[in-house]
Amino acid sequence: MGEQIRRRRRQLGLRQKDVAEQLGVNIWTVGNWEKGVCGPQIEHWPRLIDFLGRDPFRQPRSLGEHVRREMRMRGLSYKTFAKEVRMSPETLVKIVRDEYGVIDPRLRSAHQALQQRYGLRKL
Numbered sequence: 001m002g003e004q005i006r007r008r009r010r011q012l013g014l015r016q017k018d019v020a021e022q023l024g025v026n027i028w029t030v031g032n033w034e035k036g037v038c039g040p041q042i043e044h045w046p047r048l049i050d051f052l053g054r055d056p057f058r059q060p061r062s063l064g065e066h067v068r069r070e071m072r073m074r075g076l077s078y079k080t081f082a083k084e085v086r087m088s089p090e091t092l093v094k095i096v097r098d099e100y101g102v103i104d105p106r107l108r109s110a111h112q113a114l115q116q117r118y119g120l121r122k123l
Contacts, residue, residue, distance in 0.1 A: 001056065002036040008052050009034075023047045045072045064098040066118040071096075086110050 020027045060066040082092040087110040
């Protein structure tokens with residue numbers, strides 16, 4: 001990820017300071033991302049995707065990957081997204097990790113809503 005950020009910054013002729021201002025973070029954060037010391041937190045992803053001009057991850061192939069992408073695009077935490085789709089954060093984590101197992105019948109409708117939202121067939 002850091003190399004993608006550095007490449008885009010250089011392509012645009014920007015300094016780390018310019019990127020930091022554009023993304024609403026400090027210059028040290030951009031430097032750490034570029035060096036691979038740490039990665040962006042979820043709340044930074046929407047602006048970072050705009051900066052890169054694309055989603056840097058592969059196309060989603062499973063329900064979990066679709067949900068993870070949606071959370072990243074919108075900068076939502078597990079807790080916030082789980083509340084939005086009316087399920088527990090713990091269940092959402094299992095779905096994102098594609099650890100379906102047996103879905104609690106009380107959560108089946110939320111699970112089905114996620115499948116319909118992303119146009120996926122039944123799992």
